[in-house]
Amino acid sequence: MDLLLAAIPQILQPHMLITIFVGVAAGLLIGSLPGLTATMALAVLLPFTFNMDALQGLAALGAIYMGTIYGGAFTAILINTPGTPSSIATTFDGYPMAKQGRALEAISAATIASVIGGLVGVTALLVLAPPLARLAVTFGPAEMFWVAVLGLTLIASLSSDSLLKGALGGCIGLMLGTIGVSPVGGETRFTFGIPAMQGGVSLIVALIGLFVIPEILSMAARGRAALTAPADMSLERFNFLPVLRKVISKPVNIIRSCVIGQIVAIIPGAGGNITSLVAYNESRRASKDPESYGKGNVDGLVASESSNNVMVAGSMIPLLTLGIPGAPPDAVILGVLMLHGLRPGIELFTESGVLTNGFILSMGLAALMMLPVGLLGGRLVYRSILKTPHYFLIPTILIVTILGTYALRNNVTDVLIMLGMGVAGYFLRIIGIYAAPIVLGLILGTIAEQGYTQTILGGMADAVPQLRLLDNVLSQILFALVILALISTLLPRWLGRKRGTTGPGTPPPGNE
Amino acid sequence: MIQRINSDLVAGALGVVVCAVFWFNRGTLSPLSGAFPDAVLVVMLAVSGALLVKGVISADICPAFPDGNxxxxxxxxxxxxxxxxxxxxxxxxxxxxxxxxxxxxxxxxxxxxxxxxxxxxxxxxxxxxxxxxxxxxxxxxxxxxxxxxxx
Known part of the structure; x- marks a missing residue:
């Protein structure tokens, strides 16, 4: 507690506050550009922290990280393009809200949820770091397999018009995820004789292609932008307080999403994209009105944004206590710790306690600063997009997506894959196979395969190696959750069909 | 005139084609590297087959270009x-x-x-x-x- 109190005056100095503010604003800007991930933002802006002292440098990177994850929500809401993979689930309800002329409400709700998520993550990091770190190391390959399968059950929710087409989309995503080097065997698979395919299909490339290009083609076909400005811009004036009331009037939704975010965040390698998808799915499943999800339900947006911002500070728990990066951007933070001669572990909370607590508190400040930066920045981005004629907006989005895709690995083949997947995604959308299940399969396929194969390898001496998947209590609990998730999604739909209450032809979440 | 397509039939056929493309490019994979993709391909083929059957029994008909031009x-x-x-x-x-x-x-x-x-x-x-x-x-x-x- 003394160390915590000693850290407070250090982070409240003017230069620290300015650093955090600039970090959040820079992160927000980068996060809102499709293709530029939080890892890339941290890596690119890392050299700017070399001349700073350890606390200022860490605070800057923490603020950039938080701003980037939050910034991804902007384009997710406004142009149906997740700025970062963590914002995939934000598109499901954010974009329909924007199309209904509720873009500012969606941005405000996302901001409030992000701030709450950020603060919850920081609090958890301060209070629960050691016990949660011990929980994280109990997740072995079998548990990771079941976490991935639990995420895959979301396909059932995402496919309300045709479960078969959703499953087909999921399978396509899973197969795309197998292209390249096998995660366990190390063999090269399904490269179709193209050497550049050995690196596999990058998630970001697929994400940009499947979400952005179909929308661009659709805009071109319609001859107008996706968003249309209200006849009177003053109609878009609204009070912030009602949105705040709406968001906090459902505390269970926020608490559940934050808890999910926190648990997934401490599992090394899981990352914010899975966090937000699982939280969104659980929110929909627990809702009294699940049919409204994907059509502009603010609760879905809140679930996604609060959980992915919990992840930012949450993923620092295994990093600071065990030296295991909870998510890819944490690896950059680890590098900065090493650069300043700091080693993760108990010493970080004792000998360097003031610095560590200062870093954690600075992330709390960054979360708070997202409120003014986000609300002002959000309005600016919204008005810019609305006022830009579609004939300039479409090629501008294309420029950013092409550059963003190329920038990932300095690879023009990635650009070709992105465009190819985008065109394919447009035609798949016409026949009812949407982007969300494909992306979900791609994200979770590798985790599921790695968990499955490693578990089977560990049980090679057993008569039935697959039984290792249910070898311990944690795996059994996760398996039970998978079954429960499937029953709770499919049973109401089956009963609804029997009663004839299911409306046909409505696009499922994330598929508009 | 708005052209319409049987989306179930098209999706099912597409699934079969994707399965074939991956299967014929499988080569000789070890059980470690092949187990997971093989399992997915089997599921995918089953789903595609079900879509083809649905396309014949109760087809979902949709416009070929719903966005317009x-x-x-x-x-x-x-x-x-x-x-x-x-x-x-x-x-x-x-x-x-x-x-x-x-x-x-x-x-x-x-x-x-x-x-x-x-x-x-x-x-x-x-x-x-x-x-x-x-x-x-x-x-x-x-x-x-x-x-x-x-x-």
């Missing part, structure tokens, strides 16, 4: 292809400025009458936007541009 979609796809070829073999800056200008002009032509003065304005916007993003990515974010004859 099919010609514009095809033109845009061709434009994207040309854009990539230009980036690969000519140069990012030159190709992207040209493509920005062409796409913006063709989209605007559908909603307004264009004059030479307006076209020049479009060209200036293309140069500013493409040049601006190019500079940000190469000079601030240090992204190394792809080697081509032109910038």
């Amino acid at each position: 099919a010609g514009r979609v095809m033109a845009m796809i061709a434009g994207l292809g040309l854009w990539w070829l230009g980036i690969r073999y000519v140069g990012f800056l030159v190709t992207s400025t040209t493509m920005f200008f062409v796409i913006a002009l063709s989209l605007a032509a559908a909603v307004e009458t264009l004059s030479l003065r307006r076209a020049l304005f479009f060209a200036a916007v293309a140069i500013v936007i493409v040049g601006g993003f190019y500079l940000v990515f190469t000079q601030i974010l240090y992204i190394r541009p792809f080697r081509t004859p032109l910038p």
Whole structure:
């Protein structure tokens, strides 16, 4: 507690506050550009922290990280393009809200949820770091397999018009995820004789292609932008307080999403994209009105944004206590710790306690600063997009997506894959196979395969190696959750069909 | 006349084709590397088969181009292809400025009458936007541009 109190005056100095503010604003800007991930933002802006002292440098990177994850929500809401993979689930309800002329409400709700998520993550990091770190190391390959399968059950929710087409989309995503080097065997698979395919299909490339290009083609076909400005811009004036009331009037939704975010965040390698998808799915499943999800339900947006911002500070728990990066951007933070001669572990909370607590508190400040930066920045981005004629907006989005895709690995083949997947995604959308299940399969396929194969390898001496998947209590609990998730999604739909209450032809979440 | 397609049948056929493409490129994978993709392919084939059956029994019929102008979609796809070829073999800056200008002009032509003065304005916007993003990515974010004859 003394160390915590000693850290407070250090982070409240003017230069620290300015650093955090600039970090959040820079992160927000980068996060809102499709293709530029939080890892890339941290890596690119890392050299700017070399001349700073350890606390200022860490605070800057923490603020950039938080701003980037939050910034991804902007384009997710406004142009149906997740700025970062963590914002995939934000598109499901954010974009329909924007199309209904509720873009500012969606941005405000996302901001409030992000701030709450950020603060919850920081609090958890301060209070629960050691016990949660011990929980994280109990997740072995079998548990990771079941976490991935639990995420895959979301396909059932995402496919309300045709479960078969959703499953087909999921399978396509899973197969795309197998292209390249096998995660366990190390063999090269399904490269179709193209050497550049050995690196596999990058998630970001697929994400940009499947979400952005179909929308661009659709805009071109319609001859107008996706968003249309209200006849009177003053109609878009609204009070912030009602949105705040709406968001906090459902505390269970926020608490559940934050808890999910926190648990997934401490599992090394899981990352914010899975966090937000699982939280969104659980929110929909627990809702009294699940049919409204994907059509502009603010609760879905809140679930996604609060959980992915919990992840930012949450993923620092295994990093600071065990030296295991909870998510890819944490690896950059680890590098900065090493650069300043700091080693993760108990010493970080004792000998360097003031610095560590200062870093954690600075992330709390960054979360708070997202409120003014986000609300002002959000309005600016919204008005810019609305006022830009579609004939300039479409090629501008294309420029950013092409550059963003190329920038990932300095690879023009990635650009070709992105465009190819985008065109394919447009035609798949016409026949009812949407982007969300494909992306979900791609994200979770590798985790599921790695968990499955490693578990089977560990049980090679057993008569039935697959039984290792249910070898311990944690795996059994996760398996039970998978079954429960499937029953709770499919049973109401089956009963609804029997009663004839299911409306046909409505696009499922994330598929508009 | 709006063309309609049996989306279940098309989706099922597509699933079978994707399965075949992956299966015939499988080669000789060890059990470690092959177990997971094989399992997915089996599930995918079953789902595709179910879609084909559904396409025959109770088909879901949908419009082939629900967004409207099919010609514009095809033109845009061709434009994207040309854009990539230009980036690969000519140069990012030159190709992207040209493509920005062409796409913006063709989209605007559908909603307004264009004059030479307006076209020049479009060209200036293309140069500013493409040049601006190019500079940000190469000079601030240090992204190394792809080697081509032109910038």
